[in-house]
Amino acid sequence: MVVESGRVVGIDLGTTFSTIAYVDAGGQVRTIANREGAPTTPSAVFIQPDRTVRVGQEALRARPEHPDRVATNFKRDMGEKYYREPIGGKEFSPEALSALVLKKLAADAARVLGTIGGAVITVPAYFGDARRKATQDAGRIASLEVMDIINEPTAAALANAFRQYLHAGGDTTKFELAAIATTAPSTTLVFDLGGGTFDVTIIRIEGEQFDVLATGGEVRLGGIDFDIRLVTAFCDEFVRRHGVDLRDSPEALAEIQSICEMAKITLSDRTQTVIVAERYGKRLHMPISRRQFEELTSDLLTRVQISVETLLEDALLSWDRIDDILLVGGSSRMPRVSEMLSRISGKKPNMDQAPDEIVAHGAAIHAAILHMHAQPTVSVAPDGSRRLGTPEVGTAPEPEVPPVPDLFDQSVVDAAKHVRITNVNSHGLGVIVRAPRENRLVNSVVIPKNTPLPTERVKVFGTEAVNQRIVRLRIVEGDLRDPRGCTQIGECVIRQLPKGLPKGSLVEVSFRYDPSGRIHVRAVELKHATVAEVDLVRAAGFAQVDLTRRRDAVSEIERE
Ligand code: AMP
Secondary structure: OOOOOOEEEEEEEOOOEEEEEEEOOOOOEEEOOOOOOOOOEEOOEEEOOOOOEEEOHHHHHHOOOOHHHEEOOHHHHOOOOOOOEEEOOEEEOHHHHHHHHHHHHHHHHHHHHOOEEEEEEEEOOOOOHHHHHHHHHHHHHOOOOEEEEEEHHHHHHHHHHHHHHHHOOOOOOOOOHHHHHHHOOOEEEEEEEOOOOEEEEEEEEEOOEEEEEEEEEEOOOOHHHHHHHHHHHHHHHHHHHHOOOHHHOHHHHHHHHHHHHHHHHHHHHOOEEEEEEEEOOEEEEEEEEHHHHHHHOHHHHHHHHHHHHHHHHHOOOOHHHOOEEEEEOHHHHOHHHHHHHHHHHOOOOEOOOOOOOHHHHHHHHHHHHHHHHHOOOEEEOOOOOEEEOOOOOOOOOOOOOOOOOOOOOHHHHHHHOOOEEEOEOOOOEEEEEEEOOOOEEEEEEEEOOOOEOOEEEEEEEEEOOOOOOOEEEEEEEOOOOOHHHOEEEEEEEEOOOOOOOOOOOEEEEEEEEOOOOOEEEEEEEOOOOEEOEOOOOOOOOOOOOOOOOOOOOEEEOOOO
């Protein structure tokens, strides 16, 4: 994609906080503070009664008074096709709410940078296709030119590699990414515990190549779950003392949630704090120690630990093969997190960069690289004019071309062209077919989980009935053989097959994942080369489909 004009930015669209950054002309990565002067903006949207919108800290401040008009945590529902958040009597999709956050970030950045030409937006590596597409849609609704969607851990590893390069004495004005890669750790575990999601990813950096080896985590586990434990403890105590349940009032609950989140953050720095709230003329002053907080949340931390250990086992890696443990996400500031990781790994986790900004920084670096790849190479002629390609001696001078937008020094452009990033798919991708021996529907996985991207895989199936005229392939994400454990993400239909085809006629299905994780499907009936309408319809939330009465499915080919 060629960005027409304007600066390119990287955006970490977080569950609780979002951040925007860019790479300046000299190769320095900079976070852009919002209009209120803060580096991160709460992903919160307040729809006022007159339908005007407030985003960020202002929305959070309005929450205690207007809890039914303030939306938060909508990233968790991104890509859930039928989900709508009711706000003030109207319903909003997670994409629309995310678009409002993106608009605010872009508008605040434009005050500093001028026009925004394009943006890279990050998503948790755990996001499947529907959620990635929804994120892209949110960017488009916000009128942003979405250059790419990349995984948050990849972005963090890229920003970390850049920092290591600087630390080793690298020159920012040269931005030599080949050199950056050689000073970077070879295998990094990115531990990202944010506000609402938990992502753990192993990335190998070899030369200039960033490969995601494996991903894991939990889509619904983050700082908010730690807050809720404090809220529950406080409200239970309020009931015990005063006989009133604050959870019955949305206004009171919203206020307690904010107070408890502040208490949790304080406990990362201090060993003791106090939660105080007053409602209905009744007041509770509840001291809480870090140790008590850690006891209240110990099962959450155990879940985190199990995810990390399972990922290592799945990737067939031991801790001695991990060179760096990179802490990302505001919740990884909780001291218990570092302690647990140190204990199980025997290594000191790395929090050299602000965990709430590192992902946006990596996205900004990726945006800069994409922008440079899209630009023609420019050389400076002896007369000082800038030309396409290298001028040859003795030939007529090439017509002068307009200079590329002056975003980066030429040294930055040249160096960035060496970097490549690869991802893996975080979920298996398969087709629902009938298993002849079991005579039931199963998910036949075509591309297994953690396959490096881009990739293309082909599998052959047989038609289910004599004279079948149509083949309908239900495409799912998931690794389980039982379709109920998978998410249907689309359909691919071959229509108008010739009459009289025997049962078991061969249908070849090829799946192609592009480098950004989008999926393209093609199906061909092999005898007559009838090709499917290549159409991946977005549809999340798989209800079990009863195909038993249908005659348009396919079966697995029997194998000995
Ligand atoms: P992120 O979306 O990555 O910015 O993470 C936001 C989450 O980090 C929220 O749940 C915050 O409450 C939490 N958080 C931010 N700072 C701290 C801190 N110092 N200690 C504990 N949690 C924090």
